[in-house]
Amino acid sequence: MWTNWHRWIVAGASSVGAGISGYLAYTKVSGSSLLCVGRGCEIVNSSPFAVVMGVPVAFLGLGMYLALLCLVTWETLLSHRRPVGSSPHLALHPFLLQAAIFAIALAGTIYSAYLTAIELFWLRAICSWCVASAILVTAIAATSAHGVLLRASP
Amino acid sequence: MRRTLVLFIAGAVVVAGGLIGLSLYSARPQKTEVIAVPAQGTTKGSPAAPVTLMEFADFQCPHCADFASGTLKRLEREYVATGKVRVVFRQFPVLGQESVWAAIGAECAARQGKFWAFHDLLFRVRRGVDAGAFLPARLLAYARELGLDQEAFRACLQSGQVVEKIREDIQEGVKYGVEGTPSFVIGGRLIVGNQPYEVFKEAIEEALAQAR
Numbered sequence: 001m002w003t004n005w006h007r008w009i010v011a012g013a014s015s016v017g018a019g020i021s022g023y024l025a026y027t028k029v030s031g032s033s034l035l036c037v038g039r040g041c042e043i044v045n046s047s048p049f050a051v052v053m054g055v056p057v058a059f060l061g062l063g064m065y066l067a068l069l070c071l072v073t074w075e076t077l078l079s080h081r082r083p084v085g086s087s088p089h090l091a092l093h094p095f096l097l098q099a100a101i102f103a104i105a106l107a108g109t110i111y112s113a114y115l116t117a118i119e120l121f122w123l124r125a126i127c128s129w130c131v132a133s134a135i136l137v138t139a140i141a142a143t144s145a146h147g148v149l150l151r152a153s154p
Numbered sequence: 155m156r157r158t159l160v161l162f163i164a165g166a167v168v169v170a171g172g173l174i175g176l177s178l179y180s181a182r183p184q185k186t187e188v189i190a191v192p193a194q195g196t197t198k199g200s201p202a203a204p205v206t207l208m209e210f211a212d213f214q215c216p217h218c219a220d221f222a223s224g225t226l227k228r229l230e231r232e233y234v235a236t237g238k239v240r241v242v243f244r245q246f247p248v249l250g251q252e253s254v255w256a257a258i259g260a261e262c263a264a265r266q267g268k269f270w271a272f273h274d275l276l277f278r279v280r281r282g283v284d285a286g287a288f289l290p291a292r293l294l295a296y297a298r299e300l301g302l303d304q305e306a307f308r309a310c311l312q313s314g315q316v317v318e319k320i321r322e323d324i325q326e327g328v329k330y331g332v333e334g335t336p337s338f339v340i341g342g343r344l345i346v347g348n349q350p351y352e353v354f355k356e357a358i359e360e361a362l363a364q365a366r
Binding site: 034041045047048049051052053054057060095096099100102103104106107108110111114122123124125148149 | 155158159162163165166167169170171173174176177179180181286291292294295
């Protein structure tokens with residue numbers, strides 16, 4: 001069962017994540033220098049792993065966070081419009097959205113773990129923005145999992 | 155509800171796995187156009203070639219990158235592969251601190267016989283001036299990507315043993331009147347900038363005629 005706390009955490013983390021991804025996407029497109037703790041950001045952001053099939057990873061991140069923001073807004077509106085459980089059919093909608101948020105954040109967490117491993121073991125450089133984003137998406141996955149798993153458990 | 159959740163989790167794992175696969179695929183070393191010409195150190199072409207094209211370049215310079223991916227490839231096909239011209243790359247790092255690092259890295263790669271592969275890679279990954287693409291840690295990653303001896307490359311970067319060679323290149327450029335990059339010397343004639351292919355062709359033909 002999701003509470004307003006779940007929603008605030010997911011919305012807050014998604015907003016901050018969208019800001020970080022948007023900044024990384026902007027520097028990638030404009031070619032301007034990154035503000036960074038240490039010098040790892042430029043190394044990571046200019047590596048071949050920063051682009052997937054021609055699409056900068058920062059854009060994928062931005063898309064993911066914006067999708068999460070849209071979904072959590074939709075879920076919040078839906079949950080507050082009707083009392084959950086008034087009809088089995090209608091009650092399914094918030095759960096589906098919550099599960100979708102969890103699934104997207106889970107995919108983001110797995111991909112972030114892969115990128116962090118690349119930074120540590122291949123590039124040997126750490127991008128502080130990327131680490132911040134990895135922490136945010138993991139927090140979203142954990143928060144959404146908490147609500148979703150509680151509800152799905154028998 | 156549990157079934158739906160399992161489906162969502164499976165979907166997430168598949169999507170993440172797919173993205174990781176695509177990432178590894180797109181990050182694989184790119185194939186570059188390989189033209190069969192003999193290369194030694196920072197020189198490409200037959201040592202017996204009658205004409206020498208000397209290029210003075212900076213790895214952070216966008217026009218140098220354009221020359222490397224365009225005109226140089228065409229010259230290699232038409233003049234270097236046919237034994238008429240040999241190309242000599244001279245370091246002229248003037249744009250920033252990372253220009254110097256890139257020049258040092260390229261000379262260290264030359265000591266392992268991989269100058270031209272390193273040259274192509276540096277021009278492919280270059281971005282703004284001193285934007286982090288040619289920091290020592292990044293150069294080490296490029297060396298690893300090209301299969302260079304890591305320890306030897308690291309030692310070369312740290313020792314500064316190639317700095318004197320770079321200084322000599324710059325002095326030679328100054329002697330020819332080079333003030334910016336890219337600049338070229340063909341048969342004693344100075345060509346400034348990434349000029350159209352025809353300009354190089356004319357200068358080479360002229361030098362070939364003189365050599366006959």
